[in-house]
Amino acid sequence: MPTYDQDIIRLLQEKSYKKVWTFAGGKGGTGKTAMTANIGIALATMGYHIILVDADLGGANLHTILNIKRPKLTLSDFINRRVESLYDVLLNTPSENLRLISGGSEMVGLANIPYQSKVRLQKHLERLDADYILLDLGAGTNYNTLDFFVLSNEGFVVCNPEPTAKINAYSFLKSVVYRLIEREFKKGTRINEIIVNEGKNNQNGSLAIPELLRRIYKVDPISTTRINRRLLRFRPKLIMNKLRRFSQEKEGVQLAQLTEKYLGIAMHYSGMVRDDPHVVDSSEHMMPFVLQFPGCGASKDIYKIIGELGIEDRLGRFDANRSRRLGRYIKSERRYWYH
Numbered sequence: 001m002p003t004y005d006q007d008i009i010r011l012l013q014e015k016s017y018k019k020v021w022t023f024a025g026g027k028g029g030t031g032k033t034a035m036t037a038n039i040g041i042a043l044a045t046m047g048y049h050i051i052l053v054d055a056d057l058g059g060a061n062l063h064t065i066l067n068i069k070r071p072k073l074t075l076s077d078f079i080n081r082r083v084e085s086l087y088d089v090l091l092n093t094p095s096e097n098l099r100l101i102s103g104g105s106e107m108v109g110l111a112n113i114p115y116q117s118k119v120r121l122q123k124h125l126e127r128l129d130a131d132y133i134l135l136d137l138g139a140g141t142n143y144n145t146l147d148f149f150v151l152s153n154e155g156f157v158v159c160n161p162e163p164t165a166k167i168n169a170y171s172f173l174k175s176v177v178y179r180l181i182e183r184e185f186k187k188g189t190r191i192n193e194i195i196v197n198e199g200k201n202n203q204n205g206s207l208a209i210p211e212l213l214r215r216i217y218k219v220d221p222i223s224t225t226r227i228n229r230r231l232l233r234f235r236p237k238l239i240m241n242k243l244r245r246f247s248q249e250k251e252g253v254q255l256a257q258l259t260e261k262y263l264g265i266a267m268h269y270s271g272m273v274r275d276d277p278h279v280v281d282s283s284e285h286m287m288p289f290v291l292q293f294p295g296c297g298a299s300k301d302i303y304k305i306i307g308e309l310g311i312e313d314r315l316g317r318f319d320a321n322r323s324r325r326l327g328r329y330i331k332s333e334r335r336y337w338y339h
Ligand SMILES: Nc1ncnc2c1ncn2[C@@H]1O[C@H](COP(=O)(O)OP(=O)(O)O)[C@@H](O)[C@H]1O
Pocket: 027, 028, 029, 030, 031, 032, 033, 034, 035, 241, 242, 243, 273, 274, 275, 276, 277, 279, 280, 283, 298
């Protein structure tokens, strides 16, 4: 929560350029790709210009879900500077409002992308002409994934109700927070050393952020303010996927509470998508479920999440929560995808 006027003003002044949304979560199989693709397509059916980017360096498969042949030029060609611009690797899809930047199979080899290349990627993403740009990230907590996640302050953590998924999501966020605050101070400075040695690599397991901040405060109170300001801008969101009972939503709320308490960040709970056999059915048909089964539970949940994010149908044709009229528009969109 912002405490001072100057912090609130800063939030209001933040560039409100097109939104870059990243999807990650620590564990494989939680549904990051499914959420990226289906939220993206749902937004496209609502009249927004969407670009999906497959930034899963370990196993790019977004094009498969969309039933699009792997193209010659991919994100790795941009990262390796074989092409000048992201426009060179941008693909059309059957949907007029949706474009794709596919991930390359050789991206696995991009073990440690130089920081400069990540800055270049961010600049080029900001230049793309779209309302929302959604990045599907890989599992794990390697530096590439952490840095891609914070290309935007609007990252989504996709989690499941199982304890291992929650633990992975928590560790992922912890690594992100440490990466963020470590980067605020040059290597070799006293504060950077405290963050790395006493905080991140503490022999008893990494320190909770509020405790780390107390220690830093004793050395240099101004640095604490700087860290707090950085964390304030970071506003991750949580999606709980594959819920089998509505009561499992509390697992998500608990994760958000623990994150606030121990990592000092306010994670917004954006909602849930139920475990729904239509999701697997549609992936067998290589068809996004919001298009193939617009009336299924998981599709309704996707539109509900979008509605709760405050996004409305651009042309005012329907309310994201009133799915009957919505279904009609989606069916008309579907024509383009079935040949
Ligand atoms: N809500 C859901 N209900 C049922 N199956 C799901 C759901 N979300 C994802 N899946 C399935 O789980 C598997 C992993 O999903 P995927 O999106 O590939 O995960 P990730 O990208 O996180 O590794 C896929 O087979 C997908 O169809």
